[in-house]
Amino acid sequence: MSVVVEPVARLIEAFARLPGIGPKTAQRLTYHMLRSPEGEARALATALIAVKEDVVFCTSCFNFSIGPLCPICLDPGRDDTRLCVVEDALDVLALERTSAFRGRYHVLHGAISPIDGIGPERLRVRELLDRALDAEARGEPFAEVILATNPTLEGEATALYLAERLAGHVGAVTRIARGIPVGGDLEYADEVTLVRALQGRRSIEEASDR
Amino acid sequence: MSVVVEPVARLIEAFARLPGIGPKTAQRLTYHMLRSPEGEARALATALIAVKEDVVFCTSCFNFSIGPLCPICLDPGRDDTRLCVVEDALDVLALERTSAFRGRYHVLHGAISPIDGIGPERLRVRELLDRALDAEARGEPFAEVILATNPTLEGEATALYLAERLAGHVGAVTRIARGIPVGGDLEYADEVTLVRALQGRRSIEEASDR
Numbered sequence: 001m002s003v004v005v006e007p008v009a010r011l012i013e014a015f016a017r018l019p020g021i022g023p024k025t026a027q028r029l030t031y032h033m034l035r036s037p038e039g040e041a042r043a044l045a046t047a048l049i050a051v052k053e054d055v056v057f058c059t060s061c062f063n064f065s066i067g068p069l070c071p072i073c074l075d076p077g078r079d080d081t082r083l084c085v086v087e088d089a090l091d092v093l094a095l096e097r098t099s100a101f102r103g104r105y106h107v108l109h110g111a112i113s114p115i116d117g118i119g120p121e122r123l124r125v126r127e128l129l130d131r132a133l134d135a136e137a138r139g140e141p142f143a144e145v146i147l148a149t150n151p152t153l154e155g156e157a158t159a160l161y162l163a164e165r166l167a168g169h170v171g172a173v174t175r176i177a178r179g180i181p182v183g184g185d186l187e188y189a190d191e192v193t194l195v196r197a198l199q200g201r202r203s204i205e206e207a208s209d210r
Numbered sequence: 211m212s213v214v215v216e217p218v219a220r221l222i223e224a225f226a227r228l229p230g231i232g233p234k235t236a237q238r239l240t241y242h243m244l245r246s247p248e249g250e251a252r253a254l255a256t257a258l259i260a261v262k263e264d265v266v267f268c269t270s271c272f273n274f275s276i277g278p279l280c281p282i283c284l285d286p287g288r289d290d291t292r293l294c295v296v297e298d299a300l301d302v303l304a305l306e307r308t309s310a311f312r313g314r315y316h317v318l319h320g321a322i323s324p325i326d327g328i329g330p331e332r333l334r335v336r337e338l339l340d341r342a343l344d345a346e347a348r349g350e351p352f353a354e355v356i357l358a359t360n361p362t363l364e365g366e367a368t369a370l371y372l373a374e375r376l377a378g379h380v381g382a383v384t385r386i387a388r389g390i391p392v393g394g395d396l397e398y399a400d401e402v403t404l405v406r407a408l409q410g411r412r413s414i415e416e417a418s419d420r
Contacts, residue, residue, distance in 0.1 A: 003306045005276045007264045011257040017250060019242050025230065030261070031300050032229050034274055038262045040227060045255035047221040051240070052248045054217045064244055066215045090241050096213045 008034070060131070062107040062124045063089050072096075072105060079103040081143040081171075085128060085162065087111050087150055095148065103144075106131065111154035112161055120161060128162070132169045143171040151178045151196075218244070270341070272317040272334045273299050282306075282315060289313040291353040291381075295338060295372060297321050297360055305358065313356075316341065321364035322371055328364075330371060338372070342379045353381040361388045361406075 002009060008030060015026035033041050058070035072078065082103030086092055092105050108123045135141050145166055149155035163173045179197035180189050212219060218240060225236035243251050268280035282288065292313030296302055302315050318333045345351050355376055359365035373383045389407035390399050
């Protein structure tokens with residue numbers, strides 16, 4: 001006989017299914033909800049239903065949107081000549097927090113990973129190539145496509161694949177720098193990162209550009 | 211202009227209101243929900259509504275329940291002569307995981323804290339004293355009431371207050387042991403804990419009882 005009543009057990013279970021939430025945290029969250037005013041639980045429940053009912057993919061960049069185009073694609077103040085390709089919509093948020101990029105995005109929704117059976121056709125790769133070719137056909141090819149996939153095996157493979165396909169149809173294809181993270185420590189960096197940091201070295205004047 | 215559409219922002223906000231969930235984790239959870247099948251979001255939403263609609267307090271021990279009595283109070287196999295008093299319903303779960311206590315519980319829903327304006331009247335103290343007095347009146351007083359409030363200032367104050375009130379109406383009033391946690395390190399223990407560990411020392415035979 002369980003000491004926890006069924007609705008409580010069900011909420012613990014639902015919380016524990018979230019990524020990074022272990023069984024103890026799920027219990028803590030559930031008991032917090034039991035103690036908190038009904039409005040808080042209802043607000044979370046309503047927000048959960050709303051994202052599934054109202055949120056769709058932007059038809060241009062495939063970020064999350066509520067209309068055919070997302071706020072970034074609709075923003076007339078952004079640079080149409082630069083496109084940043086990322087694996088995940090969360091990566092857009094991370095880059096936006098920096099305010100260092102004012103162009104457009106393209107969200108692939110994953111990376112090529114033959115081991116997991118994920119080929120380019122499972123990602124928004126076709127749509128990216130179409131965007132580049134359309135821009136070229138309009139006589140306004142992208143001046144630069146920045147490949148900002150993760151510096152992992154899958155992200156690098158995806159970047160290489162895309163670079164090959166985009167070559168000749170856009171002004172330049174670039175890859176974000178891999179190296180020692182700011183505040184990091186050479187002593188603790190792995191060999192591959194150190195090699196990348198050396199390979200990516202720039203003259204001092206150039207490196208302190210911004 | 212926000213780069214995140216409104217339903218997404220609202221879910222991030224709702225997640226971030228949960229204890230121990232920072233803004234970045236809230237984002238991660240929200241984007242997980244956006245990617246996961248609709249059933250997962252709906253299950254969590256339904257479970258949230260259900261706990262607020264169906265869960266009440268047990269009229270005897272004030273743990274969470276769906277009927278007038280909770281599963282532990284309804285369990286005929288438990289020891290009616292021993293009562294364990296805890297601050298929080300989560301403490302019941304923690305103690306139940308040990309399987310070391312087979313008596314009944316009483317959940318105070320907090321601890322006495324004059325600085326926060328929380329006196330005994332804000333807790334389930336009256337109900338605890340009534341339980342003890344009722345049992346005494348029936349000629350079956352509790353053989354032991356274990357005060358398992360936290361070893362914090364508030365928990366200790368609560369335990370002292372309850373011990374005074376219960377004295378004479380129950381067989382014995384005991385307090386859980388305070389000392390070095392198992393696997394802990396004397397070197398890193400604070401002075402108060404060390405003093406408690408010394409004060410609570412027992413003869414070797416007794417201490418290795420179980």
